[in-house]
Every structure is written in C-alpha cells, then in structure tokens.
Amino acid sequence: MYATLTSKGQVTVPKEIRDRLGLDAGSTLDFQLLPDNTITARPVTPDARRIRGILKSPDATALTIEQMDEGIAQHLREKHAPAVGRPKKPRR
Template sequence: MLATLTSKGQITLPKEIRDRLGLDAGSMLDFQILEDNTITARQVLPDARRIRGLLKSPHATPLTVEQMDEAVSKHLRNKNAPAHGGRNTGGR
C-alpha cells in the first residue's frame, strides 16, 4: 500500500489499515524507527492518566457569567494585541 506525503508532512493512512486497526479521527499512533529504517506504528490506547487534571473538582465554586465574560475578553485582547518587537514607527 502506498501513501503520499503532503507539503505539510502529512499522510493519509490507507482505508484498509484504518479499518484493520480500528482507527478513527483523533486516534493516536506511536511511531518507531528501527535500525534498518523500517518504520512501525502502533495505536496508543486511551489512558485515564492522560486526562488527569483536565476536569475541575466537583467541589470547586463555578465561575460566574461575568468571570467567564472577562476571561473571554482578556483572551481576545491578548490574541488581537499588536506584536512587540516590531519596527519602531514613532519619533521621526
């Protein structure tokens, strides 16, 4: 089976491989390069330790709508702020 590497370094696994391994979008693969430059790939099964800390404690105080609004506003301000270190346009 052949697959073509894109300019972004991506490949599409042939359907036969995806079906045989039961891979879906979002499946993770672990690649190994052997001494003879053979590449192997195996599916990494979900592990509860990978998501540790993603969820807050059920005892934590929920955020208010105002706190959520402020967090979104701060994120957008930071995202849209001009980059520092550019050309100096003032003073002449």
Template structure:
C-alpha cells in the same frame, strides 16, 4: 499495501489496514523509525490511572458513609423517579 507521501508530508493509511486495526479519524499513532529505515506505527498506550491524580480539587472534608448513602439515594430518586429498588 502501498501509500504515497504528499507534498505536505501526509499519507493515507490504506482502508484495509485501518479496518483491520479498527482505526478511525482522529486516532493518534506513535511513529518510530528503526535502524534499517523501517517505520513503525503503534497506538499509544493509555495513560496510567496515576496520570489522573490532581485532576479534581480536594474535597473540604471527607463525607460520612451516611452522607454518601443519602447522595446516592437522592441521585437514584432523581434518575429513576419513585420506583423502588428490586
């Protein structure tokens, strides 16, 4: 497969390569140039779960099991109406 670099420094990854790798518009790739001028394109690894730490505000207090059960029950009732669980 071959591609051409544009004047803006862009290139089109051939369709066969995109299809084989399951790439879609907007996907990000990491570019690495190795010693022999080989260019390696890789998908970045997903961020570890630890990266999510601090994303949400801390609750004022911990909920009791009964409060959690009541919240789940209210959500299910709202989502599914009055149907009973099987």
C-alpha cells in the same frame, strides 16, 4: 500496500490497516524508525491522564457571568495587544 506522501507530508493509512488496528479519525500513532530505515507504526492507547481536569472539582465554585465576561475580555486584550518586548505565541 502503497500510500502516497502529499506535499504537506501526510499519508493516508490504507483502509485494511485502519480496520485491522481499529483506527478512526483522531487516532494517535507512534512511529519508530529502525536502524535499517524500516518504519513501524503502532496505535497508542489513550491514557486516562489525558482527560484530567475535564470533570468539575466538587470543591469548585461556579463563576458568575460577569467573571466569565471579564476572563474573556482579559484573554482578548492579551491576545491582541502589541507584541512589544515579548515573544510571539504560536497560533493553534
């Protein structure tokens, strides 16, 4: 099977391989480069630790609308403040 590398360094995994490995959009692959320049790729099974923090803690108290508004405002002030004397954060 062949695949073409795009100018952005992306490759489409052939459908036969996606089907056999059970891959879909958002799947993670682990690539390894062997000494003979052979490349292997294996699907990574999601780790339960990745979802840590999604569920609400039973001891957590709900924020008020005012607290949420202030948190958003603070984030925006920090995000749009002049970058004087601080390193630039990478964009997501």
